[in-house]
Amino acid sequence: MTQRVEYHLVQRHVGRWGDSGWWRPLVGVLCVALSVLLVIQIALGIGLALVLFATGSTTDTFSDDFNRVIDTDHVTPAGLAYLNLSLAGAIPAVLLIAFLLHRLRPGWVASVAGRMRWKWLLVCLGLAFVALLATLVVSAVLPSGGDGEELGSSLNPWTSQVRDFLIVIVLLTPLQAAGEEYAFRGYLTQAFGGIFEPLGPRAARAAAVLAPALLFALAHGAQDAPIFFDRFAFGVVAGILVIATGGLEAGIAMHVLNNFLAFGLALAFSDMSSALNPTGGSWWNIPVTLTQSLVYLGLAIWAARRLGIASTTASSASELEPSEPRV
Numbered sequence: 017m018t019q020r021v022e023y024h025l026v027q028r029h030v031g032r033w034g035d036s037g038w039w040r041p042l043v044g045v046l047c048v049a050l051s052v053l054l055v056i057q058i059a060l061g062i063g064l065a066l067v068l069f070a071t072g073s074t075t076d077t078f079s080d081d082f083n084r085v086i087d088t089d090h091v092t093p094a095g096l097a098y099l100n101l102s103l104a105g106a107i108p109a110v111l112l113i114a115f116l117l118h119r120l121r122p123g124w125v126a127s128v129a130g131r132m133r134w135k136w137l138l139v140c141l142g143l144a145f146v147a148l149l150a151t152l153v154v155s156a157v158l159p160s161g162g163d164g165e166e167l168g169s170s171l172n173p174w175t176s177q178v179r180d181f182l183i184v185i186v187l188l189t190p191l192q193a194a195g196e197e198y199a200f201r202g203y204l205t206q207a208f209g210g211i212f213e214p215l216g217p218r219a220a221r222a223a224a225v226l227a228p229a230l231l232f233a234l235a236h237g238a239q240d241a242p243i244f245f246d247r248f249a250f251g252v253v254a255g256i257l258v259i260a261t262g263g264l265e266a267g268i269a270m271h272v273l274n275n276f277l278a279f280g281l282a283l284a285f286s287d288m289s290s291a292l293n294p295t296g297g298s299w300w301n302i303p304v305t306l307t308q309s310l311v312y313l314g315l316a317i318w319a320a321r322r323l324g325i326a327s328t329t330a331s332s333a334s335e336l337e338p339s340e341p342r343v
Contacts, residue, residue: 020328023128023262024209024224029331031118033210040117041207047117048203051109052102060102091288093180097188099292104191106199114203125202127263128329136261136325140269140316147312148273154307171284178283185279193271194264196232200251201258201267204228225255242297246305250274253309257316262327266316274308 021029027041064085065078073081085094114120123131172178209224229251233244254267282291320327 019331021128021331022209022221022259022328024205024220024259025213026124026128026329027114027118027120027206028210028213030124030329031114031120033118038211041211044113044117044203045207047113048106048110048199051113052106052199056102056105056109060098060105064098088292089289091292093177093184096181096288096292097184100184100188100192104188104195106195107191110198110203125198125206125264127265128326129263130329133263133265133325136263136320136323137265137269139319139323140266141273143315143319144269144273144312146315147270147308148277150311151277151304151308155304172286181279181283181288185276185283189275189279190268190272193275194268197254197264197267197271200228200232200235201254202264204231205255205258221259224259225252229255240295240297242299242302243294246297246302249302249306250309253313257313260317260327261320261325262329263325266312266320270309270312270316 019029027033028037033040061082064082068078068081068085084090085092085098087095088099091099110125111122114125115122121130123129126132205224205228208227209220212223213220229248232251233239233248236243236247239247250270254270257266257270258264278291279288282288319325
């Protein structure tokens with residue numbers, strides 16, 4: 017009888033592992049970190065320099081022009097595009113590392129079906145929208161956080177900068193969210209799941225969910241306790257979804273809609289710099305965000321079962337026989 021394995025064990029049972037393959041995911045995690053923090057930044061920096069010189073920057077103004085784009089304390093549309101592209105770059109980096117170290121085709125990072133299940137992703141986007149509506153209802157009845165960032169009471173005026181921000185958000189934010197999911201809920205989930213499998217299935221699942229969630233929260237830098245907890249909880253829910261639904265689609269959908277809401281509210285009532293650098297987080301925000309995450313978690317798992325979305329695959333690529341509809 018063919019052994020069925022869950023998403024977090026794909027590296028170990030579908031990819032290359034071997035009797036002493038424990039070093040592969042460790043090297044892979046290091047390579048992912050170096051790629052995101054160094055290699056992608058260098059490549060984008062070179063690209064940005066070429067664009068600046070091509071659009072009129074001179075040797076005298078280049079330093080100021082460059083720093084203006086990458087300044088996350090005073091975010092511009094170009095700066096948001098640069099940030100989104102730097103995170104989206106995690107997608108090709110993860111796919112390359114998964115192939116070189118584990119001989120996994122790109123689709124194995126996406127799901128246990130060996131591909132991105134696009135129809136299922138669209139379903140998840142709809143479910144994420146429903147969860148956002150529940151979030152808005154809860155936020156309307158809870159008191160606002162005393163130390164949190166307050167939204168303005170009136171709409172911001174429509175300007176060319178708002179237009180440019182909107183274009184960047186619509187076109188690049190989905191790629192940014194997907195990049196983070198490929199790195200944390202993709203490669204790291206499979207890496208930690210494979211490493212901890214010898215300790216038993218519960219240990220493997222726990223490590224595959226909790227370790228990437230912790231690293232995801234830490235990767236956002238210095239932050240207040242409520243904001244850290246919120247990001248950690250988001251990572252935990254996304255990690256559970258990856259294992260329960262057998263792929264990244266549900267996590268990507270939740271991440272995209274979450275960022276659309278945050279950036280949209282910032283454009284409408286606040287400013288983008290505050291949205292990207294939240295301070296003074298309030299514990300009153302936690303019930304709101306947990307409502308979104310838990311409602312979406314329940315809806316996604318329910319829909320996956322109703323639609324027959326596979327959460328496991330055969331233990332080797334040659335034995336793969338997808339059992340779910342092509343959703």
